[in-house]
Structure formats: C-alpha cells, structure tokens
Amino acid sequence: MYKDDLLAGKKVLVTGGGTGLGRSMAEHFRRLGAAVVICGRRQDVLAQTCEEVNARDDAPEMTWKGCDIRDAQAVHDMVEAIWSDGPLDVLVNNAAGNFISRSHELSSRAVDAVLGIVLHGTSYVTLACGKRWLAGEHAGNVLSIVTSYAWTGSAYVLPSAMAKAGVLAMTRSLAVEWGPHGIRLNAIAPGPFPTKGAWERLVPRPELAERFEQKNPLRRAGRHEELTNLACYLISDQSGYVNGEVVTIDGGEWLQGAGQFNFLSEMTDGDWEAIKPKKK
Numbered sequence: 539m540y541k542d543d544l545l546a547g548k549k550v551l552v553t554g555g556g557t558g559l560g561r562s563m564a565e566h567f568r569r570l571g572a573a574v575v576i577c578g579r580r581q582d583v584l585a586q587t588c589e590e591v592n593a594r595d596d597a598p599e600m601t602w603k604g605c606d607i608r609d610a611q612a613v614h615d616m617v618e619a620i621w622s623d624g625p626l627d628v629l630v631n632n633a634a635g636n637f638i639s640r641s642h643e644l645s646s647r648a649v650d651a652v653l654g655i656v657l658h659g660t661s662y663v664t665l666a667c668g669k670r671w672l673a674g675e676h677a678g679n680v681l682s683i684v685t686s687y688a689w690t691g692s693a694y695v696l697p698s699a700m701a702k703a704g705v706l707a708m709t710r711s712l713a714v715e716w717g718p719h720g721i722r723l724n725a726i727a728p729g730p731f732p733t734k735g736a737w738e739r740l741v742p743r744p745e746l747a748e749r750f751e752q753k754n755p756l757r758r759a760g761r762h763e764e765l766t767n768l769a770c771y772l773i774s775d776q777s778g779y780v781n782g783e784v785v786t787i788d789g790g791e792w793l794q795g796a797g798q799f800n801f802l803s804e805m806t807d808g809d810w811e812a813i814k815p816k817k818k
C-alpha cells in the first residue's frame with residue numbers, strides 16, 4: 539500500500555510492542571524502514587519478538603527495552619537510553635491493561651491496575667518524550683491507541699473507559715499546546731481486533747467471541763493489517779496536517795449502537811413488506 543521507504547530514517551517507540559496489535563504495528567513500521575524500539579514488562583516476550591522479526595529479512599533491526607510504564611523512573615531511564623543515540627521521532631502509546639468486571643465489585647487496587655498502565659503510564663511516556671522534543675526543538679509525533687468507548691463510556695470496563703477517555707483528552711490538549719512546536723498527537727479508536735491479550739480477558743465465554751466480532755455493520759472483526767495501515771499513515775509525514783484527531787476503525791460498530799432505529803436490521807423481508815403502504 540505504501541512506498542517501501544515511507545518511514546525510513548524514523549526512530550519509533552511502540553509501548554507494549556511485544557504482543558498483539560503493538561507487535562503488528564511494530565512489524566509494519568519496520569518493513570517500511572523505521573528503526574523500531576518496543577517496550578513492555580516481560581523481557582522474554584520482547585526478546586523473542588525481536589528475534590523472530592529480525593530473522594525474517596534485513597530491514598532495520600528491531601530492539602527492545604524492558605520497562606514498566608507505571609514506574610516514572612523506569613520510563614525516564616528508558617527514554618534517556620533511547621535518546622542516547624539520537625532523538626526519537628515517533629511514540630506509539632499502545633500498552634494497556636483491561637478486564638471485565640461488575641464495577642461495584644472492583645477493589646481500589648483493581649482500579650489502580652488499569653489506570654496505572656493506561657492513564658498514568660501513557661502520560662509518563664508522552665511527557666518524557668515531549669520534554670525532550672521541546673528542549674531539542676525536534677519535531678515529534680504521538681499516536682495513542684484508545685477505543686470507541688473513550689467517548690461513549692462502557693459498562694463492565696469502567697477503569698479502562700475512564701483511562702482511555704483521559705488519553706483522548708491528553709491527545710487533544712497536547713495537540714494544541716505542542717502543535718506550534720512541530721509536535722503532533724493523534725489517536726486510533728479500534729473496534730474488535732482479535733488478540734490473545736484482549737480475547738483472554740474480555741470474552742467471558744468462548745461462544746460470545748463471535749458476537750463481539752459480528753456486532754457491527756460489516757459483521758466481522760478487524761484485520762491487523764487494516765489497523766497497521768492506518769497507523770503507518772498517521773505516523774508518517776504524509777499525514778503532516780492531521781493533528782488532535784481520533785480515527786475510528788471499527789466497521790461502524792459504535793454508530794450502529796447509537797442510531798435509534800438501527801436495531802431494525804433484525805426485521806425480516808416479510809416485516810418490511812407488511813408495513814409498506816398498500817396500493818389503492
């Protein structure tokens with residue numbers, strides 16, 4: 539879809555890039571010439587991902603840093619190490635935590651577990667990069683992966699909904715504050731894209747997976763390539779005038795839930811025939 543060198547010369551950090559959508563994005567950025575660094579808590583997972591990906595071809599080497607983004611000092615150390623051989627160009631805030639639960643049963647530690655990663659961790663990494671971009675007068679680009687319930691809210695994923703709404707607010711706030719310095723911030727709001735991490739935690743019973751995947755007008759889940767193509771565009775210079783935007787990629791799922799008459803897709807042909815005006 540893109541020229542092979544779309545991202546050549548760019549240094550990109552993908553948080554949570556060892557698995558799932560983060561890994562898919564990291565692989566695609568690398569194929570388009572970016573020098574990609576991935577981070578996460580499980581060092582064995584990161585090392586294995588890099589080993590598998592780097593063995594494939596001679597695109598720029600993908601490297602990793604073990605970092606728990608909930609720990610501001612660890613974030614500082616990681617970002618310092620990344621900058622030590624030249625500034626980063628792009629940050630992709632992808633790392634997240636989530637689970638389903640009835641909200642009245644959440645403990646304070648359960649709330650903190652999700653807010654700590656998604657809200658606090660994301661802001662630590664973004665601010666650590668932003669400070670260095672501003673000080674070095676270097677252009678920057680931040681892409682955050684949110685979710686469509688960042689603006690609608692959602693039952694049973696309360697901490698995630700609160701935290702993703704915060705990341706969206708961060709995106710829009712900093713897009714204005716840092717735009718004059720050549721730093722852009724955008725977000726992607728995905729619908730269902732099958733990953734082990736999400737499906738293990740969010741599908742309560744296996745037979746409900748299909749329902750999650752089909753409750754949108756296109757009646758299917760997203761393909762990773764569809765999301766990574768969008769991410770490549772948003773982190774490339776081709777999207778240079780897009781700032782403070784959130785692009786939804788959900789097959790129309792959230793709109794389907796919004797329109798008052800949308801559930802009428804359940805009507806049969808016979809139902810529609812029956813309500814047509816009768817010829818006089």
Ligand SMILES: CCCCCCCCC/C=C/C(=O)SCCNC(=O)CCNC(=O)[C@H](O)C(C)(C)COP(=O)(O)OP(=O)(O)OC[C@H]1O[C@@H](n2cnc3c(N)ncnc32)[C@H](O)[C@@H]1OP(=O)(O)O
Pocket residue numbers: 634635636637638639644645646647648649651652684685698728729730731735736737739740741750
């Ligand atoms: C499908 C279609 C999609 C369709 C599309 C849907 C869109 C979804 C949008 C978002 C999707 C995602 O983010 S998907 C990303 C999924 N991936 C991840 O979550 C990866 C990282 N996750 C994790 O590491 C863990 O799951 C997480 C719990 C968040 C953090 O781990 P920690 O080790 O820090 O936490 P723990 O020590 O285990 O637990 C801390 C406290 O949280 C509580 N806790 C943990 N799990 C709990 C649970 N399930 N229910 C209640 N409470 C829970 C514990 O009891 C502890 O509280 P006390 O008992 O009081 O001590």
Ligand SMILES: NC(=O)C1=CN([C@@H]2O[C@H](COP(=O)(O)OP(=O)(O)OC[C@H]3O[C@@H](n4cnc5c(N)ncnc54)[C@H](OP(=O)(O)O)[C@@H]3O)[C@@H](O)[C@H]2O)C=CC1
Pocket residue numbers: 553554555556557558559560577578579580581583605606607608631632633634635636655659683684685686727728729730731732733734735736
């Ligand atoms: N899959 C889907 O359908 C959807 C996903 N999303 C979003 O997409 C993104 C990726 O999710 P997905 O790929 O499905 O899930 P994964 O579980 O595969 O990815 C989450 C990643 O975040 C990392 N991570 C978690 N906590 C931390 C931490 N404290 N510090 C550093 N890294 C951390 C994990 O690695 P480790 O545990 O080793 O730290 C893991 O690699 C998330 O932002 C999610 O909210 C949004 C909507 C739908």
